[in-house]
Amino acid sequence: MFMLTVPQAFLQNDAVTKVLVDGQNCLIDKVAFEINADNERYVAQPALTVVRSGKLRISAQDGMGMIVEPGQMVFLPVGVYFISDLIPENEPFRAFVFFFEEALLAEFLKEFPTPLEALTPQLSLFGFPESLATFTQGLLDLYGPYTQGPVTRYKLLELLHLAHGALPGSAFLQCLQASQFRKRYSITALMEQHYDKPFSVEDYAHLTGRSLSTFHRDFKRQFGEAPKRWLVARRLDRARDLLAQQPQQSIQDLAFQFGYDNVSHFIKVFQDKFG
DSSP: OOOEEETHHHHHOTTSEEEEEETTEEEEEEEESSOEEEEEEEEOSOEEEEEEESEEEEEETTSOEEEEOTTEEEEEOSEEEEEEEEOOTTSOEEEEEEEOOHHHHHHHHTTSOOOSSOOOOOOEEEEOOHHHHHHHHHHHHHHOSOEESTHHHHHHHHHHHHHHHHSSSSHHHHHHHHTTSOOOOOHHHHHHHHTTSSOOHHHHHHHTTOOHHHHHHHHHHHHSSOHHHHHHHHHHHHHHHHHHHOTTSOHHHHHHHTTOSOHHHHHHHHHHHHO
């Protein structure tokens, strides 16, 4: 199964409406007409998804899952998820998806006291207050279908302040604060499960809950070599197996599947290893 990395996949898809964009800070107006069941996605930046019509079924790698109804929003920390868009009758699935680079979340959170102990990042479900609905619709009317630049950061920060003020209790603030902590996972288990995904070494470090330097040190202790070298070897072995099983498979698709944007480079490293 091919894994999508978002927001990158949304930003690179001309069929997806990008309302506001600044780097990977963005607001996506998502519309789907066909059921997309159990689509495996790597959410590379913390995301807030608001379901407008249809339903959204989400399962996280820790086993937690939920169904998001219309008029609800869910916060997704960085991680791997299985996501299904459930299409209603006679209308498409629709959702707003906000992505926040971690530096932007840190900028927002610096206004609040730091938690005294580490919190666990997890899926968090909330209502979608009328004030947020009005604000978001205003963004679509004013900036859609596409506006790029620093205004994105300002509007996302404004959205976070509005949500914090409109939602009862401290659960929303705590889920944002928890997203800044990294829950540690086994390097061996995660790499064996996801080595064939188009992730960078930085992505793997984040997924295992480590800084890049700590990930490099722990990885070399576990596997006896640097992560990039290990990944190249494992992915090329897997590519060879897939070609043997499906000789008609597109080389371009295979290259993209293993994270090679340059097909010629993929062919070269493949031939260097296997002749």
